[in-house]
Amino acid sequence: xxKTLATVLLVIVxxxxxxxxxxxKFDRGEQESIFSIVQNxxxxxxxxxxxxxPDSDGICFGDYFKVLPKTAYINKIIIPDTIILHTDDxxxxxxxxxxxxxxxxxxxxxxxxxxxxxxxIGLDGVGQFLPMYKNGVVQCRGxxxxxxxxTIQIEMxxxxxxxxxxxxxxxxxxxxxxxxTARAVDLVISLMETYDIPFENIMGHYQVVGSGKTDPGNxxxxxxxxxxxxxxxxL
Numbered sequence: 001x002x003k004t005l006a007t008v009l010l011v012i013v014x015x016x017x018x019x020x021x022x023x024x025k026f027d028r029g030e031q032e033s034i035f036s037i038v039q040n041x042x043x044x045x046x047x048x049x050x051x052x053x054p055d056s057d058g059i060c061f062g063d064y065f066k067v068l069p070k071t072a073y074i075n076k077i078i079i080p081d082t083i084i085l086h087t088d089d090x091x092x093x094x095x096x097x098x099x100x101x102x103x104x105x106x107x108x109x110x111x112x113x114x115x116x117x118x119x120x121i122g123l124d125g126v127g128q129f130l131p132m133y134k135n136g137v138v139q140c141r142g143x144x145x146x147x148x149x150x151t152i153q154i155e156m157x158x159x160x161x162x163x164x165x166x167x168x169x170x171x172x173x174x175x176x177x178x179x180x181t182a183r184a185v186d187l188v189i190s191l192m193e194t195y196d197i198p199f200e201n202i203m204g205h206y207q208v209v210g211s212g213k214t215d216p217g218n219x220x221x222x223x224x225x226x227x228x229x230x231x232x233x234x235l
Contacts (some may be wrong), residue, residue: 062128069108072116077136082151082201084143087215089159095176098157100127121183122157130219134145157182162217185229
């Protein structure tokens with residue numbers, strides 16, 4: 001009896017894995033999934049996000065666009081004058097799996113879907129998580145109301161970015177940080193140009209007074225990110 005049951009379960013699992021794409025599950029079923037999960041050649045699960053297609057009034061800066069649950073943001077348009085960089089604390093043991101779609105799922109499920117940033121950046125590209133418009137953006141919940149009311153916020157996949165400068169990061173981690181940083185710099189430049197945000201108003205989460213946060217890392221931000229950004233813009 002037990003042997004028969006085990007065989008049936010094995011058949012079900014094999015059928016589930018081999019029958020095409022399955023889909024990521026979102027918070028409380030409030031939003032329809034668009035991130036297909038596919039099997040790569042080493043049988044690891046990765047995400048295949050859809051192209052970015054905002055409505056006619058919106059602006060799309062990302063590779064894909066998926067709005068977070070309504071509980072995650074404030075339904076209010078703000079005029080941004082500052083950009084805040086975060087890291088999302090994905091496992092340091094798996095830098096090759098630092099995906100922006102993982103960031104989306106983490107925000108959608110965190111605090112019952114009560115946290116948000118405007119973007120997530122990972123090895124799978126740039127995800128836009130909230131609507132953006134020419135003259136303003138939807139307010140997120142990422143750094144406290146005082147800052148949320150006038151900032152655009154970006155979550156970069158991973159953690160311990162300072163290790164890149166202290167020599168503690170593995171080659172795989174360094175490569176992932178470099179890829180994600182390059183995408184973040186390009187995004188920040190586009191946002192600066194669109195919303196007329198000065199270089200002096202680009203900040204790390206750790207600089208938010210009273211936050212108690214350390215991301216994305218002071219050494220990384222001040223000695224790597226900002227110099228790279230400065231080298232690519234005309235101040």
